[in-house]
Structures are given as structure tokens and as C-alpha cells.
Amino acid sequence: MDNSSEPRLSKLGLRKALGRSDHTAVVNGNNLYVWGGCQTVGREEVTLPSDEMWVYDMESGLWALREMKGDVPPLLSQTCSSHLQGCLYVFGGFDGSGHTNQMYCVNLDDGEFVWKRMTDAEGTPPSPRDKHSCWVYQERIIYFGGYGCKTVREINNVKNFTVDHTSWATIGTVIFRFWGWNNEVHMFEPETNTWSEPPTQGVPPSPRASHASVAAGNKGYVCGGMDSTDMDLHCLDLDTLTWTQVYPTVGPLPLGRSLHTLTAVSEDKLFLFGGLSATGQPLSDVWEFDTRSREWRERGHQHRDQPRLWHSAGLGEDGDVVVFGGTRDYTVLMDSVAVLRAPSQNHCSDVLVFQMQPYSLLRLCENCIGQNAALLTEQVSWLPRKLKASILKRISYYSANAEEQKRSL
Numbered sequence: 001m002d003n004s005s006e007p008r009l010s011k012l013g014l015r016k017a018l019g020r021s022d023h024t025a026v027v028n029g030n031n032l033y034v035w036g037g038c039q040t041v042g043r044e045e046v047t048l049p050s051d052e053m054w055v056y057d058m059e060s061g062l063w064a065l066r067e068m069k070g071d072v073p074p075l076l077s078q079t080c081s082s083h084l085q086g087c088l089y090v091f092g093g094f095d096g097s098g099h100t101n102q103m104y105c106v107n108l109d110d111g112e113f114v115w116k117r118m119t120d121a122e123g124t125p126p127s128p129r130d131k132h133s134c135w136v137y138q139e140r141i142i143y144f145g146g147y148g149c150k151t152v153r154e155i156n157n158v159k160n161f162t163v164d165h166t167s168w169a170t171i172g173t174v175i176f177r178f179w180g181w182n183n184e185v186h187m188f189e190p191e192t193n194t195w196s197e198p199p200t201q202g203v204p205p206s207p208r209a210s211h212a213s214v215a216a217g218n219k220g221y222v223c224g225g226m227d228s229t230d231m232d233l234h235c236l237d238l239d240t241l242t243w244t245q246v247y248p249t250v251g252p253l254p255l256g257r258s259l260h261t262l263t264a265v266s267e268d269k270l271f272l273f274g275g276l277s278a279t280g281q282p283l284s285d286v287w288e289f290d291t292r293s294r295e296w297r298e299r300g301h302q303h304r305d306q307p308r309l310w311h312s313a314g315l316g317e318d319g320d321v322v323v324f325g326g327t328r329d330y331t332v333l334m335d336s337v338a339v340l341r342a343p344s345q346n347h348c349s350d351v352l353v354f355q356m357q358p359y360s361l362l363r364l365c366e367n368c369i370g371q372n373a374a375l376l377t378e379q380v381s382w383l384p385r386k387l388k389a390s391i392l393k394r395i396s397y398y399s400a401n402a403e404e405q406k407r408s409l
Helices: 361-373 378-379 385-407
Strands: 025-028 031-035 039-040 044-046 052-057 063-067 082-083 086-092 099-107 115-119 135-139 140-151 161-171 172-190 194-196 210-216 221-224 233-237 242-245 261-266 269-277 280-292 295-299 312-315 321-322 330-336 337-339 351-354
Touching: 025 082, 025 312, 031 086, 031 321, 052 280, 082 135, 086 140, 115 269, 140 161, 140 221, 161 312, 210 261, 210 269, 221 361, 261 312, 261 321, 269 321, 361 385, 378 385
Parallel strands: none
Antiparallel strands: 025 031, 031 052, 039 044, 052 063, 082 086, 086 099, 099 115, 135 140, 140 172, 161 172, 172 194, 210 221, 221 233, 233 242, 261 269, 269 280, 280 295, 312 321, 321 351, 330 337
């Protein structure tokens, strides 16, 4: 994706976040924070500004735009984000001129939205890359995989790097570099600003990118990102750094895919949604994986007609899986020379909510009032101040959803 000389999208009159794909999103409290991504303007795919943050209040259903300052990152695509102690960390990605290995962070709790570039770190950072993933565990961010370039000197183990192609160029005394996928594990400790590449045990996943990963308890899971018929699932013990492949015991398997999401709804339940199949089909299926019984189970849901890939997903405070953005299509143009991806015209701006557990009686009552606000206006005014504020947010949430549905008709 070429980020050079990209048009700046006007923010005037916007009432909600623009539809987008390839963004980063994290849940912090009752807010969903959305940064970056790409959008289609005309027939051109552009990267969205890096000096703004969209904040979605999951209780009221309202969006707010926050301007950002400080060491604002360049326009980035295919970067990797994580959330640790109220801060959003962004690492790597493609900045228009090449792959990067820079780290940026911003405090989401103080309301200032000031970017800070992490410099002068001890240790050696990963080589420049994109389409990678990470886990957060014991105040550390652990990165896995991705696609990028390496010199001959940087390829220590051919089993950790699968070559896509070579590029003839002079880099110091090296006359060429390799592009490809890796399965490396790198660790960053924000408190000490330190990088390390600890050795792992066991058999790691094959090198890959555009996969999904999630931490559940002391385990880090990786799935997909490969052109395979069935979904593969691998687990890294984050205490011992030992890899194992998780083989399902019985039952059907999800299709192999990339550009999907994996969310931990508990220490023993993983939630898989959407993605792009190996045959190029956008997917809308939902699967749960039980890490104790090692069984995949497909579950029905109300968003079957809304396939998504290149989206984000996070866990809300009520145990809901909250999905934002992504695209409903993925057009591939083919000719006798090359296979090219055409810009998507269907970047999504709606929020999909998947209920994963029974709601509390209070939440059920709030929902009921929110859905029938027109009939209960007088009664709402009688409520105590704190409860009234909560109810008004639920009314706002259902009102915003109704307005969104009208616009989509």
C-alpha cells in the first residue's frame, strides 16, 4: 500500500468513525479505541491519519474524535497493537517507504492522547515487519511472526524464515536481501525499555503472517494465516516458552483462513470470527474452541449476513465480543503476469456485538428500558441520579443503533 502523497480525508461533519480496515482497536474500560486503518477514496486505497483517535462509548453507542499530538507515528498499515496498563503500544508496519520496526505508545487513561516514540531501547529489536501479532503477559509484550525483509546476516535459522523473493540491492557490504515470513518470538518489556529474543522449545508454527493470536491465562495461541484447507492451532506456554500444536479431539474444523480475529472470552474459551478463506471467500462464521476438551464448535449468530475480514475484535466488560470495521469483500484481479488485489469499496463502520454469556438482571432491565424508551420517558425521570445516567446511556445506545439501521436501508 503506497502511503506517499495520500489525500487527507475531511473530518468536518463526521458523526462516527469512518469505515475502515487494517486498523488497530483496543478495549479500555467501557471504551473502544480505534486508530489508523485504510479507506477507499474513489478508486484509491489510502491510509487514515495517525494524529487522531476515535473513541466509541460501548454503553451509549456514541463516537468521539480525539486529536493526538507528540511524536505522532507516520501513516502505517499492517501494524500490530497491544494494550498494557492503560497504554496503547504500536509496533512495526509499513510506512509507505518500507517496513519498519519502530515502537510508539500513547496513554489512554490521562485523556491527553500524546504519542511517545520509544527510543534508546536496550537489546536488539525485531527486524522490520508487518502483518505480525502479539500477546501481553506479565507486563511484557511478546511478538510473533510477520512478513518483512532480512539480510543474509540476519537469517540465523532457515527454519525460522520462509523466503518469498529476493531483492537485489546494496545494504552495506551485502548485495541482496530476502523478503519472507518468519515464526520468531521477540519480547519487549516497557518498564525497562528492553528487547530480547528468548529461545523457545518444542516445534513452532510454520513461518506466517496475517494470522490471528490471543493470550488466555499463561498460554499464547496462534491460528491461521496459511493457505491450508483446515485451521491449525498452536500454543506457546508463556512461562516456559514451549510450543505445542493443539490437535482437536473430535468434530469438524473451521476452514483455514487469514485476516480473521481470535478473542479469549475466558481462559478456556477462544472465539474465532470471519476472515478470508484460502479460496478467497470472505467469511462470517463463528467458532468457539474449548482449550480443555480441545474441541471446535460452530455457533449460530445474528450477523451471518455480515462477513468480515481485516477487522478488529475485543472483549467488552459484560463478556461481549465487540467487532469493528473490516471489509465485506476482497477483490482479486488476475492477468497473465500478476495477481493483484483491488481496493475494497466496502469498508465497514458498524460495530457488531456477540453476546457470549447471560446478562445480569440489571443489564437486562437497562436493555428493556433502552428499547422501549418512548413508552417510559416519565418513569425514567423518577430514577435516582446514578441509575438514571446509566439508563440514559442505554437509551442513547439503542437510539444510535436504530439510526444506523435506517442509514443502511
